[in-house]
Amino acid sequence: MARPDIAAFFDPRTWSVQYVVSDPKTRLCAVVDPVLDFDEKSGATATINADRLLAFIRDQNLSLQWILDTHPHADHLSAAAYLKAQTGALTAIGARIVDVQKLWTSIYNWQELRTDGSQWDRLFAAGDTFEIGSITVGVMFSPGHTLASITYVVDDAAFVHDTVFMPDGGTARADFPGGNAKTLWATIQNIMALSDETRIFVGHDYQPGGREPRWESTVASQKAENIHLTRYATEKKFVAFRNERDSTLPMPKLILHALQVNINGSRLPEPEANGKRYLKFPLGALDGASWADITA
Numbered sequence: 617m618a619r620p621d622i623a624a625f626f627d628p629r630t631w632s633v634q635y636v637v638s639d640p641k642t643r644l645c646a647v648v649d650p651v652l653d654f655d656e657k658s659g660a661t662a663t664i665n666a667d668r669l670l671a672f673i674r675d676q677n678l679s680l681q682w683i684l685d686t687h688p689h690a691d692h693l694s695a696a697a698y699l700k701a702q703t704g705a706l707t708a709i710g711a712r713i714v715d716v717q718k719l720w721t722s723i724y725n726w727q728e729l730r731t732d733g734s735q736w737d738r739l740f741a742a743g744d745t746f747e748i749g750s751i752t753v754g755v756m757f758s759p760g761h762t763l764a765s766i767t768y769v770v771d772d773a774a775f776v777h778d779t780v781f782m783p784d785g786g787t788a789r790a791d792f793p794g795g796n797a798k799t800l801w802a803t804i805q806n807i808m809a810l811s812d813e814t815r816i817f818v819g820h821d822y823q824p825g826g827r828e829p830r831w832e833s834t835v836a837s838q839k840a841e842n843i844h845l846t847r848y849a850t851e852k853k854f855v856a857f858r859n860e861r862d863s864t865l866p867m868p869k870l871i872l873h874a875l876q877v878n879i880n881g882s883r884l885p886e887p888e889a890n891g892k893r894y895l896k897f898p899l900g901a902l903d904g905a906s907w908a909d910i911t912a
Contacts, residue, residue: 620751620770622817623672626829627651627665630692630870631820633831636669637770638678639749645673646682646748647705648768648775649819650695652882656870659895661884666695670702680705681748685878686758686777686819687765688716690792690871694882696736707881708746710757710766711739717879719763719794723901724876735881740766758807760800761788767807774810774835777819779803782833783841784824787854791862792871793902797855804845812836867904872897 618641625634630651638645647669653662673680680703683696687710696707717731733739740746742757748770756767761778768775778788779800787804790797807816814835821829838845848854868874873895877884885893 618749618751618771620748620773622773622815624817624831625665625668625672626821626831627692628829629653631822631829632689632692633817633819633821633829634665634669635775635817636672636678637748637773637775638676639751642749643676643678644681644749645678646684646753647673647680647699648684648817649686649689649777650683650699652693652695652698652877654693654870654873656873661693663695663698666698666702669695670699682746683707684768684775685709685882686768686775687762688713688875688878690762690874691820691868692870693874693877697882697884706737707735708738708740709733709736710755710764711741712757712759712764713739713879715763716794720875720879723793724896724898726876729880735883742766756806758803760790760797760803761795762792763794765803769810769814772811772813773815773817774807775817775819776807779807780816780838780842780845781818782821782824782830783837784827784843785818785820785822786842786844787858789862789865790858791865791904797858797862798851800858801851801854808835808839808845810835812839865904867902872901 621638623636632651634650635648651665653664683699683705714733721729740755744755754769758765758767790800812835816833848857
């Protein structure tokens, strides 16, 4: 079986890492966690990140087979729908997206939203497999950060997104609606049970200390060096740490914007009678407001 070729694309606005994962034998590829550019101050959207992925795919003589999201993102809009419109590739996400849809339908009072996951071409459950060209991909259910998070294991590479970050960045928060620190601990243990040589590809890098972006580590280096897993090496210690830390963190600035798009298959709202699209979200829906900037 061919080892996948992996190209990473860092988006400094959201600290997100997007991937093109390709089979060198068939030249078929998948995109993992693509970003749709969004400026919350002006309301503008753009496809700069997504077009960069498409240009790479074209320049490398690849054909896009899959557009894969690891979970419904809270910090950026997914470009899956745009990439599908441009290429016809299949979209996919974890099957538990239906639970996230039902949860957020209540938060948004969005009765018209279809909550059966039919916005995607494929919903992956734990243990499912599929192919990128001739390479078999395994699906691990990886909840904790969200109800629907999954990990894609492509030969010796695991795309873990918001479970662990680079070793100097620690682990993901677990306080979003549907998140749970104890569940996240169990998920991380499952990932750490992969072979030590497994390459870990993260979905974000917040550049601790101002260093250059990084996104690839190994299971072995995570077990030996991850600042949260080594300092809080039992479930009890980790859960206590994660809950205490998360209680001090403000919500991501785009969470109410992004979830409205991402639970709908990354489709932007339909234009209203005046031809404009509108994001609409509730006031006071989430805890985590930060007033430090005006009370200091």
